[in-house]
Structures are given as structure tokens and as C-alpha cells.
Amino acid sequence: NFMLTQPHSVSESPGKTVTISCTRSSGDIASNFVQWYQQRPGSAPTIVIHEDKQRSSGVPDRFSGSIDSSSNSASLTISGLKTEDEADYYCQSYDNSNHVVFGRGTKLTVL
């Protein structure tokens, strides 16, 4: 099984742009889709990006996803930051043996 490594925390000011990375430890990042979930305190996670770059229903276009094979990583970019974006963000993928893998999460602070 592979691991997904995310930064523990990131912070940025309102109106700015932040990017959260998710690096796959082994195997090609492009071999299985990557998803991103947002989790606010006290709430269940909700999906933000699926299949590398597809925004889920109701998610503003300030959120975008991408993958980079050269660094074997996926990224979640949030532009025009708002205080409501402050949350934990998790990347997730899966392998061909039906095992699901989560990153350890990144705490986004908008200050």
C-alpha cells in the first residue's frame, strides 16, 4: 500500500490563494483518481474535488484540483480565500486491491 503525505497545516490571508499538496509515496499518482474532502469542526467530511479535478456539486469555482506526475502529487488550490474556507482538508485515493487511502489532513487557517 502507498501513503499520501500532506502538510500538517497551511495559513493564508483572506482574498489570497493557497495550495495544499498531497504526495503519493509509491506508484503513479495518475494511476488512481485523487479526491479532496473538506471537514469543518464538528461536522462530517464533504467532498470538494473528485477524480483529480472535478468540482463536486455546489462547490464554488474558487476550488480546483490538479495532479503533477513529475512530483507524483496532487494539489488542491483555493483562490479568493474566505474565512468560511477554514477547515481540515483530506486527500484520498485508492489502489487496485480495493483499499482506500487517506492523507493525514491539512489544517487550513484563514487569518
Add this chain to the structure above:
Amino acid sequence: EVQLVESGGGLAQPGRSLRLSCAVSGFTFDDYAMHWVRQVPGKGLEWVSGISWSSTYIAYADSVKGRFTISRDNAKNSLYLQMDRLRAEDTALYYCAKDNRYSSGYFTYFDFWGQGTLVAVSS
């Protein structure tokens, strides 16, 4: 409206058992794989187990393999997790989650989540 409602959590002693349930509504349950995901309060998400729509494909995280059993009853629109030989490190909030892919044996991602049921393992 899709709803997933977990139940069955509580306090259990190490070595004992608990059975979690997840009642589902708002979509055709037997068309989709389902999963259990857990989260230690203040920590990250950990996938626990998944089961395909037909129960043909089942997978577990290494941390629970051999102790937990996932199952489903499509006639009752319900998902279950039998948790045996519980350990202190199984203490977590357990979420039921719906897989996105229609009628497939492969697990992909979670498009709907319940609110979770809390399991505490302590003597």
C-alpha cells in the same frame, strides 16, 4: 435527500464486541458500495472497510482485518460493522459513507457521509 444514520456506538471493554448499523435512505442502496471510515477525535480519517453492492467484494484496513466484519442487508437498506476483540485504539467516531460508483466492484470515493457514531473502548 440522501441520509445515512449510524447507530450502535457506545462504551465497550477491551476484548468485547460491538455492532454498528447504518440505515440508509434517499438512493437505491443495492446499487452502490458502502464503507466505514473512522476518526479519532482531533485526528485524521482512516478508512476501515468497504463492501460492494452485491457483497461480492469486501476489503479491510490492516488495522482491523480479522477482528471486524462488514456486511449489508439490501432488503433493509442497512450496512453493518461487527467489531470483535476491540482494542483501546479502536476508540473513534465511526462514519458510514456511500461510494460514488454505480454498480461496481471497485471502490472509489465517498459522496455522502453520515454524522457518525462514537465508539469508546476502555476498561
